[in-house]
Amino acid sequence: MDSIKLTLPTKPEYVSLARLTIASVANNMGFSIGDVEDLKVAVSEACTNALNHSNNPDPTYDLTYLVESKKLVFTVTDRGVGFEPEAVAMPDLNGTQLGGFGLFIIKSLMDRVEIISERGSGTSITMIKNLSTTHEV
Amino acid sequence: MNSNNIIEMGKTSMVSIKGEIDIYSIEKFRASIEKIIKTQATEIILDCSELSYMDSTGMGVLIELRNKSKEMGQKIIMMNPRPNIKKLLSLTGVDKIIEIVDNPAN
Numbered sequence: 001m002d003s004i005k006l007t008l009p010t011k012p013e014y015v016s017l018a019r020l021t022i023a024s025v026a027n028n029m030g031f032s033i034g035d036v037e038d039l040k041v042a043v044s045e046a047c048t049n050a051l052n053h054s055n056n057p058d059p060t061y062d063l064t065y066l067v068e069s070k071k072l073v074f075t076v077t078d079r080g081v082g083f084e085p086e087a088v089a090m091p092d093l094n095g096t097q098l099g100g101f102g103l104f105i106i107k108s109l110m111d112r113v114e115i116i117s118e119r120g121s122g123t124s125i126t127m128i129k130n131l132s133t134t135h136e137v
Numbered sequence: 138m139n140s141n142n143i144i145e146m147g148k149t150s151m152v153s154i155k156g157e158i159d160i161y162s163i164e165k166f167r168a169s170i171e172k173i174i175k176t177q178a179t180e181i182i183l184d185c186s187e188l189s190y191m192d193s194t195g196m197g198v199l200i201e202l203r204n205k206s207k208e209m210g211q212k213i214i215m216m217n218p219r220p221n222i223k224k225l226l227s228l229t230g231v232d233k234i235i236e237i238v239d240n241p242a243n
Contacts, residue, residue, distance in 0.1 A: 008241075012160040012161035013161045015159055015160055015161060016159065016161065019183065019190070034221070038221075039227065040190065040215070041192050041221075044159060044160075044192050045192055045193055047160075048159070048193070048194055051160060052160070053242065067156075073229075101193035101196055101197060101229055102192075102193045104229070105192070105193050105225065105229065106226060108228050109228075118211035128175045
């Protein structure tokens with residue numbers, strides 16, 4: 001099992017680096033084009049979450065990719081203020097409440113999502129995508 | 138994200154959105170569309186043929202812009218979004234409030 005670790009500055013311009021690395025890892029593993037796109041969105045949403053909602057006093061946050069034989073397990077960890085995942089409301093398309101899309105999208109696109117968040121010590125979002133045995137053409 | 142290519146055709150403005158829309162490029166995207174909302178255009182077409190990536194940050198701003206343009210009596214249309222972006226528009230329900238068209242010429 002290979003492990004890749006990346007520490008990114010808490011700056012928006014580096015989120016694309018998280019997408020580039022996951023796309024490269026997922027391509028090597030044999031994920032379909034559609035799944036690679038889903039993985040790019042999921043990691044990007046988790047990074048955006050770490051930048052927008054964590055009030056992270058730390059200048060960096062961490063990404064870990066674990067390459068397993070039939071799945072990719074990846075985690076985005078920040079050292080921000082933390083939040084209560086259950087309290088995140090779904091966005092209202094006609095109103096002003098536009099947050100909450102990120103977690104909803106992650107949960108929709110990934111096979112398994114685990115969020116560990118503690119007030120004052122940060123948030124860790126672990127996402128798992130299984131390598132599909134049927135290949136897209 | 139690059140959106141300098143704005144074509145005005147009567148009451149329709151067409152803007153070509155290129156590259157990636159994420160947390161880094163979002164303000165540039167918002168500003169370029171807000172500029173068109175301030176004009177007399179009744180229809181704003183976002184040509185997404187060369188838009189390779191968009192996530193929830195873009196979806197949120199799209200909804201904001203759609204609500205703003207609606208107040209001004211304008212309509213925002215997305216043209217030719219790629220399958221990965223179409224999937225997110227459908228997942229979030231944004232495709233129910235913003236018209237999406239596929240131009241067969243592309």
